[in-house]
Amino acid sequence: MAHSNIKNNNRSKKKRTYILFSLLIFSLIAGIGGYLYFNQSPPQVVVGLPDLDDNLTRLSNEDILKAMQDQVDKDKMRILLKHDIEIDAQGKASVDVRNNGQNAFNIQVEYYLVSNNKILYKSGLIPPNNRIDSIPFENLPDEGSHDVRILYNIYNEQQLVNTTTIDGTITIS
Structure with a gap:
């Protein structure tokens, strides 16, 4: 009878150790997950376009075509x-x-x-x-x-x- 008592004590100690170890791993995973979840930066919402620059000059179609032709001429052999x-x-x-x-x-x-x-x-x-x-x-x-x-x-x-x-x-x- 004493021998079966010792076996039951060993089994219950192993069971408690397994349960404690499982709880420790679960707590560690939950802690890491919570840290990552709560430390996310909030998404930034960008709406609209930036303001126009104050130093703009309007180009005519002729100016644009001349600039494009000058670039082509410069690169052409x-x-x-x-x-x-x-x-x-x-x-x-x-x-x-x-x-x-x-x-x-x-x-x-x-x-x-x-x-x-x-x-x-x-x-x-x-x-x-x-x-x-x-x-x-x-x-x-x-x-x-x-x-x-x-x-x-x-x-x-x-x-x-x-x-x-x-x-x-x-x-x-």
Whole structure:
């Protein structure tokens, strides 16, 4: 009988410990939840727009269009190029490459034969308001019509800014 009494005491102690531990965990979770719930900042309601600035000047449609066109003109490169190139008997090509005076950048032109990727011509820098009319091509293929890849390298005062690739054709007679 004494032995069963000790077992019941141990069971009741374990039961009380389990209940106390469960209550402690529940209280801790409830405390954290309550803290987070009550310490929320209240939502701020924003109604309407801010007042107009006192330093406004009304723009006409013409002013807006002029400003937009000025921005487009500033960002546009104007380069004239000839896609269909004919080679004369001396191996010179009439290319007519023009760097318009409105451009703020220097350009460099490179011509490559598409079939074997050999370079036909590589120019030096062409500043704005300058042009190249005819150039001697190297590594010319046989007679006929051939595809070329034309690279336009655009430079600012110090470095390469952009490269544009254009497809063209050369005709060798």
